[in-house]
Amino acid sequence: MNTYELVIIGGxxxxxxxxxxxxxxGLHSLVIExxxxxxxxxxxxxxxxxxxxxxxxxxxxxxxxxILIDDVKxxxxxxxxxxxxxxxxxxxxxxxxxxxxxxxxxxxxxxxIIATGASEKFLAFENNDLPGIYGAGAVQTLMNVHGVxxxxxxxxxxxGNIGLIVSYQLMQAGVNVKMVLEAADTIxxxxxxxxxxxxxxxxxxxRMSVKKAIGTTELxxxxxxxxxxxxxxxxxxxxxxxxxxLCISVGLSPLSSLAAMIGCxxxxxxxxxxxxxxxxxxxxxxxxxxxxxxxVCGVEEASSAIVEGYYAGLMVAKRLGHEHPDFAARKADYExxxxxxxxxxxxxxxxxxxxxxxxxxxx
Amino acid sequence: xxxxxxPILQFPHDQVIxxxxxxxxxxxxxxxxxxxxxxxxxxxxxxxxxxxxRARGFYCxxxxxxxxxxxxxxxxxxxxxxxxxxxxxxxxxxxNKGVLHEHL
Numbered sequence: 240m241n242t243y244e245l246v247i248i249g250g251x252x253x254x255x256x257x258x259x260x261x262x263x264x265g266l267h268s269l270v271i272e273x274x275x276x277x278x279x280x281x282x283x284x285x286x287x288x289x290x291x292x293x294x295x296x297x298x299x300x301x302x303x304x305x306i307l308i309d310d311v312k313x314x315x316x317x318x319x320x321x322x323x324x325x326x327x328x329x330x331x332x333x334x335x336x337x338x339x340x341x342x343x344x345x346x347x348x349x350x351x352i353i354a355t356g357a358s359e360k361f362l363a364f365e366n367n368d369l370p371g372i373y374g375a376g377a378v379q380t381l382m383n384v385h386g387v388x389x390x391x392x393x394x395x396x397x398x399g400n401i402g403l404i405v406s407y408q409l410m411q412a413g414v415n416v417k418m419v420l421e422a423a424d425t426i427x428x429x430x431x432x433x434x435x436x437x438x439x440x441x442x443x444x445x446r447m448s449v450k451k452a453i454g455t456t457e458l459x460x461x462x463x464x465x466x467x468x469x470x471x472x473x474x475x476x477x478x479x480x481x482x483x484x485l486c487i488s489v490g491l492s493p494l495s496s497l498a499a500m501i502g503c504x505x506x507x508x509x510x511x512x513x514x515x516x517x518x519x520x521x522x523x524x525x526x527x528x529x530x531x532x533x534x535v536c537g538v539e540e541a542s543s544a545i546v547e548g549y550y551a552g553l554m555v556a557k558r559l560g561h562e563h564p565d566f567a568a569r570k571a572d573y574e575x576x577x578x579x580x581x582x583x584x585x586x587x588x589x590x591x592x593x594x595x596x597x598x599x600x601x602x
Numbered sequence: 603x604x605x606x607x608x609p610i611l612q613f614p615h616d617q618v619i620x621x622x623x624x625x626x627x628x629x630x631x632x633x634x635x636x637x638x639x640x641x642x643x644x645x646x647x648x649x650x651x652x653x654x655x656r657a658r659g660f661y662c663x664x665x666x667x668x669x670x671x672x673x674x675x676x677x678x679x680x681x682x683x684x685x686x687x688x689x690x691x692x693x694x695x696x697x698n699k700g701v702l703h704e705h706l
Contacts, residue, residue, distance in 0.1 A: 273665050274684045275635075280664075285610045299610070323684075325665070341677065358666045368669075370646040370659025377663035377683070385638035386605045386613030412605050456647055456657040494666070 243269045245555055246335055246348035248326050251279020252541045253533025254354035255307040256548030262317035264556030264563040273325040278304035279356060281541055283383040286404050293576055294542035329501040350528040350555045353498050357491035357512060357534035365451035371458030375405040375488035382412045390484030394461060395419040396449050400428035402488035407435050417480060418442040422466055450477060461485055491538045502526050510592030511537035517596060521554040530555055539589055546576045604642055621691040636682035636693055637670050648672055648682060649696045672696050
């Protein structure tokens with residue numbers, strides 16, 4: 240069985256950034272990615288990022304992906320990348336089982352960084368399994384990575400940043416976005432994204448959601464309705480809308496099942512997106528030498544995932560006896576960057592969620 | 603349906619990849635996954651639920667939800683959203699949990 244110093248599960252922004260800093264500190268790592276390419280969800284994000292220059296603000300997500308991939312390629316002697324490989328088992332003795340095509344393999348690691356990201360949440364309504372109903376991020380992949388359109392007439396459910404951004408990108412690709420539905424009183428995402436849509440004439444309707452999908456083997460129509468103060472549909476307000484695609488953008492859940500599998504103590508923190516591993520200030524879980532970075536320990540933006548990746552890479556390297564030459568300065572810098580990214584009103588969820596995770600806030 | 607013009611992205615449509623879908627000869631292009639090639643052909647029903655036989659399409663595009671599982675070259679439960687299309691692939695709609703393929 241091959242033994243690695245560090246195995247990083249997930250080749251997205253957090254995993255790639257962790258590998259980079261670990262390599263700079265002199266550590267060898269293996270990055271495992273289940274998709275056939277690395278870069279995570281950045282590879283489909285054509286919009287420019289916010290934040291500061293250190294997290295590549297004003298750069299398109301697709302270009303940030305290239306930067307992070309190039310960073311990893313600069314350390315061919317230190318970083319090995321395995322794509323098309325799914326981690327199917329993670330055990331307390333640090334044995335990792337992999338599925339590669341039809342072959343199972345076993346490897347071992349001295350330390351592990353779980354950087355598996357998050358998956359899109361689903362929404363319960365009648366016929367929600369009809370083909371033509373997609374996660375908004377999935378549609379973004381289909382059109383921005385593969386250049387294929389999901390349909391002609393689309394309705395978006397959810398007005399968080401993903402819902403707003405993907406709606407705009409659908410319009411850029413020539414798709415008619417009929418409306419964006421938001422169950423809450425107000426639009427969830429940044430005003431700048433919502434304003435772009437409104438300028439294009441897209442109808443953003445608050446206090447409305449999808450009640451059922453209509454179609455035999457594929458989606459043809461949806462029924463939408465108003466919601467009352469307790470988020471229940473108001474009878475008699477139903478309207479039918481002809482659509483051939485419906486995008487669901489109602490948040491993300493951390494993909495934290497591997498952390499639970501290896502025995503990390505978990506906590507359900509809705510503000511962080513769901514079930515997350517309990518971590519200390521160094522991003523280490525309750526299982527020694529198992530660290531986490533990115534959305535798996537709380538859903539945020541890719542900018543935060545990048546910095547958390549750097550941070551976890553720095554900490555793991557130190558643990559395994561490869562203290563980075565700039566350890567103290569880097570540590571302070573990454574901590575400041577994370578504080579800054581979480582400072583505004585949109586960072587409140589993460590700030591409160593992290594307090595709750597640490598047991599410093601009770602709900 | 604492929605994007606013809608885009609303000610930011612370019613999609614070269616040059617290298618054609620031939621495969622079969624439920625016995626019919628069809629084609630995609632280099633860079634496609636199986637699911638994206640089928641979507642371009644207007645095929646959105648990729649699998650069926652096991653008990654009620656309800657039609658399923660792809661949902662997550664990250665290999666997580668199992669809604670796009672198909673039989674590819676005799677192997678069931680292939681996550682077509684993260685599997686690159688290859689020349690000569692034999693792709694079939696899946697209607698059950700998947701059976702071990704013949705040579706195993």
